[in-house]
Amino acid sequence: MIGGLGVDKINWFDGVATLGYWLGEAHWRKGHMTEAASAALRFAFKELNLNRINVKAAVENTASNATIRKLGFVFEGVQRQNYRARATGKLHDANSYGLLKEDWNKMQEK
Ligand SMILES: CC(C)(COP(=O)(O)OP(=O)(O)OC[C@H]1O[C@@H](n2cnc3c(N)ncnc32)[C@H](O)[C@@H]1OP(=O)(O)O)[C@@H](O)C(=O)NCCC(=O)NCCS
Numbered sequence: 001m002i003g004g005l006g007v008d009k010i011n012w013f014d015g016v017a018t019l020g021y022w023l024g025e026a027h028w029r030k031g032h033m034t035e036a037a038s039a040a041l042r043f044a045f046k047e048l049n050l051n052r053i054n055v056k057a058a059v060e061n062t063a064s065n066a067t068i069r070k071l072g073f074v075f076e077g078v079q080r081q082n083y084r085a086r087a088t089g090k091l092h093d094a095n096s097y098g099l100l101k102e103d104w105n106k107m108q109e110k
Pocket of ligand 1: 021022023024027028029030031032033034035056057058061062063064066067070
């Protein structure tokens with residue numbers, strides 16, 4: 001096992017869920033998370049028939065923010081002091097993103 005990914009906090013009435021992931025450092029920057037998250041988004045929109053996926057990343061997490069944007073998520077604002085780092089106990093701001101099924105469908109046509 002080199003990492004994990006989940007589509008959770010599913011609200012079936014609203015059709016909304018949250019994407020989360022991590023990858024072991026030895027496996028970074030090889031396209032794994034783009035590939036895995038793309039498959040998870042396909043599953044969420046096509047099989048689960050969800051309408052919106054939320055994701056967030058600490059403002060200073062360059063890799064995660066870049067991965068999220070590469071997947072087509074739209075930046076929707078900053079959630080202040082939304083994370084507490086386990087290692088330091090310090091609070092961090094988080095960038096908040098969303099991807100709609102209609103956005104995803106358009107991306108598949110390209
Ligand atoms: C964020 C994370 C999952 C990215 O996974 P990954 O498999 O390395 O990402 P990918 O290789 O698919 O990269 C996707 C894009 O992100 C960007 N990127 C990835 N790592 C980067 C880095 N270290 N610095 C700058 N950009 C980076 C690149 O633009 C890349 O696209 P490109 O290769 O076409 O240029 C991984 O770095 C990780 O697990 N980090 C630690 C835990 C974490 O941050 N989890 C997410 C919490 S929100």
